[in-house]
Amino acid sequence: MAWNCGYIFLAGALATLMTAAYTMAQYIISQGATIGVYVAILLFAVAYCYQGIRFSGYLNVFTIYWVLIGTVVVIIVLLVMAPSHPPADWVFTSLHDLTGYNSPGLAFLLGLLQAGWVLIAEGSKNADRTGPRGIIIGVIGAIVQALVVSVVVLFCIQDMDALLDSPFPVATLFVQATNGPVAAFLMIILAVSQFAAVANNMVAASQMLWAMARDHAVPQHEFWYKLHGKSESPLRILLLETLVCIIAIMPSFGSPDYWSAIMSTAVICINFAYGFPFMCRLIWKRHPLPRGPFNLGKYSIPVNCVAISWVLFFGVILCIPSTHPVSVKSMNWASVMIGGTLILSTIFWxxxxxxxxxxxxQGEEISSMTEQ
Structure with a gap:
């Protein structure tokens, strides 16, 4: 279970890194050169992450203020400069099902992908306290921010058909509501925020892969375990995950919906990896466990059951193709990617x-391996 959980989480972390880098590339340039910018962003992130975990901390502090201020700026600019605003009943009550399934309920469920991202609490000090607190604060903050931004965006849409037909709907929305120079300024705010996401996801993926190398869970683990420079960064692992992300993005040239499968894979794999310990808790360790400073008490088992049910349900939903009828190009290949990861992981096991x-x-084993 631990072995497969590690590989599932690693697959999710890499898919999340791909999602962040590709989205940032779309913010910057047209589709013709998106892959080239995508590769450049990954390499730039490698250079930044090579500076060490301390610089990642600096970036996180900067990002907090950047996102807060940037969100306020985007909201005010859109509301003030938008030529017109649709009526409130359209914003709050209208439903447009463009999936082809003719099922508003299924359209709603398929739309949960954007809200399905999970928080990765890695490398925090006093993680038994700061981890849960950070997750709670992050979830509450994300709900408030997302609701406000979503309502503002809906009130500033000028031409829905143009947004649906645009390969870059965010940029199109900004141009519709403002003008070219202002739209470019707003895109810069998003791009900087997105790079912080790229760097943080690269750090999370590299820490996971490095830990798996430490525990002899990857081929040639002695080679990948090595640290480099004064910052003691896993440069080889950073370059390896970049190479994997570059190779894995290439099928996007043949299928416009391949990208949706990558996003679904990221969400499903991370959720599944977090669900594995919950399942182990219910099946093999039902006796009382030592409690930390943050615990659910008597609600632990019921919450675990709800969490596992949600992970399984959400995983099925995100494997459904987003449009109907389904063709080879529009097929959602997330299930194949996830199944392939489990099969390869099991074979390697x-x-x-x-x-x-x-x-x-543990400590002594790590010291011995580091000396070697």
């Missing part, structure tokens, strides 16, 4: 994992 993987290494 049979070949070498069951012999070499003994679980997370």
């Amino acid at each position: 049979i070949i070498t994992g069951r012999k070499n993987y003994k679980g997370p290494m």
Whole structure:
């Protein structure tokens, strides 16, 4: 379970990194050169992450203020400069089902993808306290921010058909509501925020892959475990995950819906990886566990059951093709990606994992391996 959980989380972390980098590339340039910018963004993120975890902390502090101020700026500019505003009943009550399924309920469920991203609390100090607090604050803040931004955006739409036909709907919305120079300024605000997401996701993925190398859970683990420079950064792992992300994005040239599968894979894999411990808790460890400073008490088991049910339900929903009728190009390949990850992980476990993987290494084992 730990082995497969690690590989599922790693797949989700890499897919999330791809999503952040590709979205930022779309903010910057047209589709013809998006892949080139995507590669450049990943390499720039490698250069930044190589500076060490301390610089990642600086970026996080900067991002907090940048996102807060940037959100306010975007909201005010759109509301003030928009030539007209649709009526409130259109904003709050109208429903447009463009999936082809003729099912408002299914259209709503498919739309949950954008709200399905999870928080990754990695590398925080006093994680038993700061992790849960950060997640709660992050969720509440995201709900408030998302509701406000969504309502403002809907009130500033000028031409719905143009947005639906545009390959870059965010930029199109900004141009409709403001003008070219102002729209470019607003896109810069989004691009900077998005790079912070790229860098943070790269750090999370590299930490996960490095830990798996430490625990002998990846091929040639001695090679990938090595740290470099004064910052002691896993440069080889940073370059490896960049190469994987570049190779994995290439099928997007052949299918416009391939990108949706990457996004679905990211959300499903991270949710599944977080759901694995919940399932283990219910099946194999039902006796009382040592409680930390943050716990759910008697609600622990019921919340676990709800969480597992949601993860399974959400995973099925996000594997459904987003449009109907379904063709090879419009097929949602998320299930294939996730199934492929589990199959390869299981095969690798049979070949070498069951012999070499003994679980997370402890202090003395890590010191011995580092010296070697």
